[in-house]
Amino acid sequence: MIGTKTSRRVRVADLGSSPVMWLAFGGGTGLAPRAPGTVGTLPGLLLGWLLMTLVAPWGEAAVISVILAATLVLSVVGVYLCGEASRRLGVHDHGGIVFDEIVGVLLVFVALPETWWQAALIFLWFRVFDVIKPWPISWLDRRVHGGLGIMLDDLLAGVYALVAVWLSLWGIGVFAG
Helix, strand or coil: CCEECCCCCCCHHHHHCCHHHHHHCHHHHHHCCCCHHHHHHHHHHHHHHHHHHHHHHHCHHHHHHHHHHHHHHHHHHHHHHHHHHHHHHCEECCCCCCHHHHHHHHHHHHHCCCCHHHHHHHHHHHHHHHHHCCCCHHHHHHHCCHHHHHHHHHHHHHHHHHHHHHHHHHHCCCCCC
């Protein structure tokens, strides 16, 4: 039977020979010896900031549209990548598979952070919800398998984090007119 989140050893050489594994492991960030999900979230922060910076001249609506479109496209790709990596490893949602974290945190950039500390807030809230998995994230995590299950719990963590970021920014008066 396929286990969950086990520590089957994956090496850099395993990633270099396969684009699927390299992408699923976030370009190698999923190989971090401690907290691979946390380290694997960092490329998502970089991607979100890059997309915001490139699209910002066209306005907030354009940035939000691009982030949502990128999240949708990468989610579909992620279902395949994460499912295939999981199948190859024989482990459902191996801790080193971090493509789901990259896409999940990207969704939170809909909050349009303007400063480094707001981006840090996105990172913090996303990691909180990805780790504690409140209902229904925990329910989905146990019941939906394969690539869809791997992606879905992180996308929902992203939704929770987005709400938490908005509430945090509102609470400290960032949205005060």
